[in-house]
Amino acid sequence: MSKKENKNVENSQNTWHQITSENTDRRSALKKITAGLVAGVGIASTSCSVFSEDHEKEASQMSWDEFFKKNYKIMSDEERVQTIQRLESLYEKKTGNTINISHQGPMEDVLYGYVFNISKCQGYMDCVNACIEENNQDRDSQMQYIRIHQIEKGHGFNFEKAEDNYYNEVPANNHFYIGTQCFHCENPPCVSVCPTEATWKEKDGIVVVDYDWCIGCRYCSASCPYDGRRFNWGQPHVPEEEVNKNQHYLGNRLRKKGVMEKCTFCIQRSRSGQNPACVDACPTGARKFGNLLDPKSEIRWILENKKVFRLKEDLGTEPKFWYYMD
Amino acid sequence: MKVFIQFFKDSLEEVTSGSRVYHLWMAFLTLVMLIGSYCYYIQVDQGLIVTGMSDGVSWGLYISNFTFLVGIAAAAVMLVLPAYIFKDIDFKQAVLIGEGLAVSALVMCLAFVVVDVGGPANLWHVIPGIGVLNFPNSMLSWDIIVLNGYLFINITIPLYILINVYQNKEPKKNIYLPGVFISVFWAVSIHMVTAFLYQGLQARPFWNTALLGPRFLASAFAAGPALIILILTVINKFTLFKVENKTVNKIAIIVAVAAQINIIMLISELFKEFYFPTHHSISAHYLFFGLEGKTALVPWIWTSIILNVIATVMLTIHKIRTNKKFLLVACIILFIGIWIEKGFGLIVPGFIPGQWGEITEYTPSFIEIGVTVSIWAMGAFIFTVLAKTGIAVETGKLRFAKK
Ligand code: SF4
Ligand code: SF4
Numbered sequence: 217m218s219k220k221e222n223k224n225v226e227n228s229q230n231t232w233h234q235i236t237s238e239n240t241d242r243r244s245a246l247k248k249i250t251a252g253l254v255a256g257v258g259i260a261s262t263s264c265s266v267f268s269e270d271h272e273k274e275a276s277q278m279s280w281d282e283f284f285k286k287n288y289k290i291m292s293d294e295e296r297v298q299t300i301q302r303l304e305s306l307y308e309k310k311t312g313n314t315i316n317i318s319h320q321g322p323m324e325d326v327l328y329g330y331v332f333n334i335s336k337c338q339g340y341m342d343c344v345n346a347c348i349e350e351n352n353q354d355r356d357s358q359m360q361y362i363r364i365h366q367i368e369k370g371h372g373f374n375f376e377k378a379e380d381n382y383y384n385e386v387p388a389n390n391h392f393y394i395g396t397q398c399f400h401c402e403n404p405p406c407v408s409v410c411p412t413e414a415t416w417k418e419k420d421g422i423v424v425v426d427y428d429w430c431i432g433c434r435y436c437s438a439s440c441p442y443d444g445r446r447f448n449w450g451q452p453h454v455p456e457e458e459v460n461k462n463q464h465y466l467g468n469r470l471r472k473k474g475v476m477e478k479c480t481f482c483i484q485r486s487r488s489g490q491n492p493a494c495v496d497a498c499p500t501g502a503r504k505f506g507n508l509l510d511p512k513s514e515i516r517w518i519l520e521n522k523k524v525f526r527l528k529e530d531l532g533t534e535p536k537f538w539y540y541m542d
Numbered sequence: 543m544k545v546f547i548q549f550f551k552d553s554l555e556e557v558t559s560g561s562r563v564y565h566l567w568m569a570f571l572t573l574v575m576l577i578g579s580y581c582y583y584i585q586v587d588q589g590l591i592v593t594g595m596s597d598g599v600s601w602g603l604y605i606s607n608f609t610f611l612v613g614i615a616a617a618a619v620m621l622v623l624p625a626y627i628f629k630d631i632d633f634k635q636a637v638l639i640g641e642g643l644a645v646s647a648l649v650m651c652l653a654f655v656v657v658d659v660g661g662p663a664n665l666w667h668v669i670p671g672i673g674v675l676n677f678p679n680s681m682l683s684w685d686i687i688v689l690n691g692y693l694f695i696n697i698t699i700p701l702y703i704l705i706n707v708y709q710n711k712e713p714k715k716n717i718y719l720p721g722v723f724i725s726v727f728w729a730v731s732i733h734m735v736t737a738f739l740y741q742g743l744q745a746r747p748f749w750n751t752a753l754l755g756p757r758f759l760a761s762a763f764a765a766g767p768a769l770i771i772l773i774l775t776v777i778n779k780f781t782l783f784k785v786e787n788k789t790v791n792k793i794a795i796i797v798a799v800a801a802q803i804n805i806i807m808l809i810s811e812l813f814k815e816f817y818f819p820t821h822h823s824i825s826a827h828y829l830f831f832g833l834e835g836k837t838a839l840v841p842w843i844w845t846s847i848i849l850n851v852i853a854t855v856m857l858t859i860h861k862i863r864t865n866k867k868f869l870l871v872a873c874i875i876l877f878i879g880i881w882i883e884k885g886f887g888l889i890v891p892g893f894i895p896g897q898w899g900e901i902t903e904y905t906p907s908f909i910e911i912g913v914t915v916s917i918w919a920m921g922a923f924i925f926t927v928l929a930k931t932g933i934a935v936e937t938g939k940l941r942f943a944k945k
Contacts, residue, residue, distance in 0.1 A: 287667070287674050357591075365898060376824075376899030396898065405745065411682040412667045413674045429674075431667055432590075432660020434600045435682050441745035443897040447600060447660065450591035473589035474660025531744045 275309055278302045288426040288465060289416055300465060307470075315461040317469055320487045322420035328481050328536065329421070329508040330492075331518050332395055335542040336502035339364055339386035339393035346497030350482055351468040352460050354452035361446065361479040362397045362494060373527075395503075396527070397494075398423065398444030398479040399535030406436035406445065415476070421508075421536055422481050424466040432474040441531050445478045481505070508536065545942055549708055552940050553931040560930070563780065568926065571919045578916015581909045582657060590660055593910040598902025599893040601658070603910050606885030607917070608654035610765070612689070612736045613758060613884065615647035616729040617766025619696065623726050624796065634703060634713070637722055638932045641696040643770065644729075646925035648693045653917045681739045688732045695725045700928075704935045709942045733759055740892065748825035748892045757807045758884075763800035765880040767793045768873040773925075775870060783933045794869055798857035801876055805854055808847070828901070829891040838903040839894075842886040849879030 285291070285299050300317045307315050344362045353359040365378035369390050378394075387393070400423050407416050407423065414430040417423050437445040451473040463469040464484035471477050482492035486505070490496075495503045506515030518524065522540040529535075560568075585592050595602045618640045625636035656662050667673035668686060677683040699721045706713035737755035744750055771793055774785045815826040827833060832840050853876035862868045895901045906914075934940040 283663075290674070363898065376895065378899065380898065380900055405743070408676075408679045409682065409743075411676050411680045411686065413676045414667070429664070429667055430661065431664045433655075433658070433682065434660070435680070435739075437597070437600050438893070439743045439745055441897055443597075445597075447597055448589070449593075449596065450589040473591075476660075533744075 275306065278306055282306070282428070285428065287413060287429045289413060296465070303465075303469065311456055313456065313459075313461065315459070315463055315469075318462075318464045318484060318487075320464065322418050322422075323487065325507075325509050327421045327508045328400065328486060329506060329515050329519075329538070330400075330481070330536065331504045331515055331522075331524065331538045331540060333502045333504070333542065334392060334394050334539055336500040337364070337393040337395060337498075338500055338502075339366055339382070339388070339391075340499060341386075342497045342499055343395065343494035343503065346493040347479070349458065350460055350485070350493035351480075352454050352463075352470055353446075353477075354448060354450075354471075355455065355458075356450065356453050357448075359446050359448075359452070359477075361444075362395055363443065364393055364395045366391050366393055394539070396442060397537075398440075399442050399526075399533070399537035400479075400481060401442075402534035402536060403532060405439040405441070405533060409435045409439045411435065418466075420487075422466075422483055422486070423478070424480055424483065425476050425478060426466070427469070427471050427475045427477065430475040432476065434476065436476060441528050441533060442535070445476055447476055448473045545705065545709060548942060549705060552708075552942075553934070556934045556940055557927045557930050561780075564930075568923065571923045571926075574919035575916045575923065578913050578919065581912035581916070585657070585909055585913065586662070592907060594905050594907045595910075596902055596904075598896050598900065599890060599904035601889055601893070602904055603885065603906040603914050604654045604658040606889040607914055608651050608658070609736060609889060610881055610884040611647045611651045611654070611921075612732055613762025614766045614769060615644045615651065615692070616733040616759075617762040618643040618647065618770065619725050619729045620763070621767055621770060621793065621796070622722060624792070626722075628792065635936065637718070638700050638703060638936070639770065639773070639929070641700045641725070642925060642928040642932060643766075643773065644696045644725075645693065645700075645928065646921045648689060648696065649924055650917050650921040651689060652693075653920065654914075657913050657917070681735065681742055684735045685732075685739055688728065688735050692725070692728050692732050695721060695728060699725065700932065704932060707935050708940060730759075733762065740889075745897060746825075746892045747822035749888075751811075753807060753811060757804065757811070760800050760804040760807060761880045761884060764797055764804055765877050767797045767800070768876045771797065771873045772870065772877070773929075775866075777929065777933070781930075781933050782937050782939075790866075790869070791864060794857065794863050797873065797876065798854070798863060801850065801854040801857055804880075805850060808850075824895060825891045828894050829887065833895065833901055836901050836903055838905060839886050839891060842882050846879045846882035846887055849875045850883065853879060 282299065282302055286295065288296065288299075291299070296319045300319055303317055304315055307313070341364055344360050344364065347353070347361050348355075348359070351361065353361070363380055365375060365380055366382045366384075366386075366388060367374060367378045369392055371377050373394065382388070400417075400421055402417075402421065404417055404423050411433060412429060412431055415423065415425045415436055432447070434447055437447060448471055452471050454470065459470070460468055462484060464480075464487070467480045467483035482490075482494075486492055491505050495505045504515055504518060506513040508515060508519075510516065518540065519538060524538040524540040526535050526538055593602065593604075622633075622636050622640045625640075626633050656665065659665065668675050668683070670677075675683050675686070677687070699718050702718055702721075703713045734755050737758045740746070740749035741751070741754045771790055774790060774793075777783050778785050811826075812830075815823040819827065824833070828836070829839050829843050831837075853872045856862045856868060856872040857876070862872070890904050894903070931940070
């Protein structure tokens with residue numbers, strides 16, 4: 217979808233946004249601005265928060281603590297629990313609904329990897345939709361982590377000739393399909409370039425973003441060779457009834473405007489032993505996910521027995537995302 | 543300390559009084575800044591969605607201007623070096639003007655970064671100690687350090703000189719000269735580090751070339767001094783401060799040589815991209831000729847090249863270069879030409895086509911243009927204030943009166 221269209225959608229949705237933020241407590245907004253000034257910065261982001269009057273004080277204290285919290289990477293366990301409690305209760309105050317944010321860490325002896333079977337993919341895009349729902353992606357700008365490229369046969373893997381936004385019936389005659397997303401590089405340029413270490417590679421190989429620490433400079437997305445990153449250009453919006461309440465701090469918790477996000481191999485699922493949503497959603501079985509360190513895993517079998525390859529290998533980023541054909 | 547307070551009081555008085563033209567000029571700049579602040583307010587409120595940028599082209603006008611101004615800031619100070627070697631220009635004055643310009647350009651640079659980020663309130667996250675600065679891995683961290691260091695140097699040196707002159711003391715060369723030299727070398731570093739910011743990204747073949755840094759330097763050495771010539775002309779016209787013709791002529795030679803080198807590098811680049819186009823030439827192809835019927839940048843780059851060539855020819859011909867009027871015209875043309883080249887010609891095409899070949903075009907929005915123009919107005923405002931104080935001190939109007 218082109219940027220222009222996105223904007224129109226955004227504008228119409230802005231009205232929604234205005235209505236809900238009508239009651240936004242001016243004083244807490246002001247406090248936030250002071251917080252920004254204290255920090256020697258000047259202008260505080262006007263991240264929107266709706267509080268009911270009675271909880272006003274408590275809520276603004278919480279927002280204050282939220283604003284001055286540390287980078288998640290260097291937080292102690294206790295601090296992590298505290299921020300999660302704050303986030304959960306702020307959400308409850310705002311919507312009346314409860315969410316559950318996990319901070320589960322990486323498991324021992326696990327390194328996640330992903331393989332994609334090009335022969336099987338038929339371009340149904342079920343993975344894309346499952347991903348949007350699972351990961352609470354902004355509906356207004358129709359943000360998608362996964363791209364499915366429809367390529368005409370006979371040109372090889374010529375991405376320049378690919379159709380990335382196809383509306384035809386699938387599978388189209390004489391075309392094949394290949395999906396891309398963040399490849400969770402072992403040697404990720406996006407992590408090296410980030411000036412604030414707001415994005416990093418976890419022990420289990422998942423490249424994550426701390427949405428509250430990111431300053432939104434977009435250097436990481438300039439550095440990613442695989443178009444793995446998405447930026448919240450406007451205020452992201454997910455209808456309340458569609459919000460996935462089962463969240464992870466580094467995964468699908470709700471984002472705000474002006475921050476970077478990306479695929480996290482569904483960290484909220486994978487760390488509790490499930491497959492990422494895209495893997496389970498794929499009707500053709502083109503997507504496989506698993507532990508690269510487990511010699512008995514299916515992914516290891518595929519890597520050892522199929523002729524696998526990766527994209528743009530010459531760049532030295534070492535993606536943990538392989539392709540193969542039957 | 544008393545001197546300092548008195549100095550600031552006096553200069554405050556100096557900058558708030560002046561001719562009618564001066565007041566009109568300052569009022570105009572203030573108006574532009576106010577409009578820009580409103581645009582920025584909208585941007586903070588709604589997010590960067592109000593700009594023309596997107597996931598496809600994620601840096602635009604702001605970062606282009608930032609890049610261009612780093613060049614100006616560096617060139618302004620490097621110009622001090624020839625002034626020192628040739629000895630026939632008043633070195634102290636060259637330092638004052640050069641570093642004054644550098645300070646204004648740097649403040650603009652920082653402002654452009656601030657307006658570009660999605661979470662300006664989170665910028666404290668980069669301050670070491672309370673935040674986390676990813677050093678030495680991130681080139682942006684390097685850039686933050688060198689730019690702020692440079693700003694610090696360029697504020698202290700002129701301040702030292704002015705405070706001394708203000709008290710009728712001769713500023714000691716052995717105190718400020720080392721500072722000036724550090725500043726000159728530091729200028730090279732801000733330049734190179736900013737070039738590395740782009741050059742180091744293997745994801746963007748258009749930037750990932752060894753020529754980026756040097757070309758950057760050459761174009762800055764053309765645009766920076768060209769701007770100085772324009773400024774000197776204005777100063778000559780409106781103030782008591784007189785700059786000699788031979789000074790302007792010397793600077794003009796620097797501009798001419800730099801513009802020539804810039805063109806040579808451009809030709810070398812074009813040759814590499816188009817003699818035997820590889821897969822990596824595709825951005826250049828988009829820039830110069832368009833791709834798949836998408837041609838948003840084509841008029842810009844050709845305008846820029848034509849302006850560059852005209853200006854370079856004018857500057858190369860001795861008769862034209864030594865003619866005051868023509869020289870001014872050439873400088874203006876060159877300045878605009880390079881500004882386009884560094885913006886639409888360097889930053890934006892790096893993103894096009896995207897990583898998977900998709901072509902997203904970029905046109906700055908009105909909000910973005912408003913903010914950009916107002917930051918330029920702010921730069922002009924700061925420079926005017928600095929220059930006015932500096933000139934008043936240098937010409938002896940502003941002196942410390944022991945009471
Ligand atoms: S694919 Fe891009 S975003 Fe993902 S880890 Fe690699 S460089 Fe980073
Ligand atoms: S956008 Fe955020 S995550 Fe990306 S480099 Fe900037 S601060 Fe880091």
